[in-house]
Amino acid sequence: xxxxxxxxxxxxxxxxxxxxxxxxxxxxxxxxxxxxxxxxxxxxxxxxxxxxxxxxxxxxxxxxxxxxxxxxxxxxxxxxxxxxxxxxxxxxxxxxxxxxxxxxxxxxxxxxxxxxxxxxxxxxxxxxxxxxxxxxxxxxxxx
Numbered sequence: 001x002x003x004x005x006x007x008x009x010x011x012x013x014x015x016x017x018x019x020x021x022x023x024x025x026x027x028x029x030x031x032x033x034x035x036x037x038x039x040x041x042x043x044x045x046x047x048x049x050x051x052x053x054x055x056x057x058x059x060x061x062x063x064x065x066x067x068x069x070x071x072x073x074x075x076x077x078x079x080x081x082x083x084x085x086x087x088x089x090x091x092x093x094x095x096x097x098x099x100x101x102x103x104x105x106x107x108x109x110x111x112x113x114x115x116x117x118x119x120x121x122x123x124x125x126x127x128x129x130x131x132x133x134x135x136x137x138x139x140x141x142x143x
Contacts, residue, residue: 005078008078008083008116008121009076009078011120011121012074012076012078012083012085012114012121013074015034015114015120015121015122015123016071016074016087016110016112017071018030018033018034019034019123019126020069020070020071020089022034022058023058023061023067023069023091024067024068024069026061026062028055028058028059031051031054031055031058032051033119033122034122034123035051035054035122035123035124035126036115036117036122036123036124037050037051038050038124039051039054039122039123039124039125039126040124040125040126041053041054041057041058041125041126041128042125042126042127042128043127043128043130044128044130061093063095064093064094064095064104065094065095066093066094067091067092067093067094068091068092069089069090069091069092070089070090070091070092071087071088071089072087072088072089072090073086073087073088074086074087074088075087076114080116081115081116082113082114082115082116082124083112083113083114083115083116083121084112084113084114085111085112085114086109086110086111086112087109087110087112088107088108088109088110089107089108089109089110090105090106090107090108091105091106091108092104092105093105093106094138097135100137100138101137101138102135102136102137102138103135103136103137103138104133104134104135105133105134105135105136106130106132106133107130107131107132107133108128108129108130108131109129109131110126110127110128110129111126111127111129112125112126112127113125113126
């Protein structure tokens with residue numbers, strides 16, 4: 001592995017970290033730094049194309065007062081200015097159910113296609129595959 005490939009792998013890793021900041025910080029302006037203008041985002045029951053649709057769909061996270069996306073393993077295959085990859089994530093969502101705080105957790109495997117653009121690597125397609133979920137009562141400060 002040469003230094004360019006190491007730099008690309010780190011850039012792709014940083015990109016998926018930055019993606020997690022969008023829902024957790026409600027920073028929808030980051031969509032343009034994370035996705036290509038013509039990107040597709042697919043998940044359970046939805047498919048969005050282009051930055052505006054993706055930004056709008058990601059606002060759906062606001063139904064949860066707090067979220068925390070923890071990125072884990074990432075596997076990528078780089079081919080010039082394109083790459084494919086899979087990224088594991090556990091997404092925690094705080095909600096209220098029957099007047100009590102709860103936490104909905106999703107185990108996610110993102111299936112990604114990346115493209116290098118003049119500004120750097122961007123996600124061209126991301127498919128969110130939920131492989132498990134659990135909902136549990138929550139203790140502690142949720143704010």
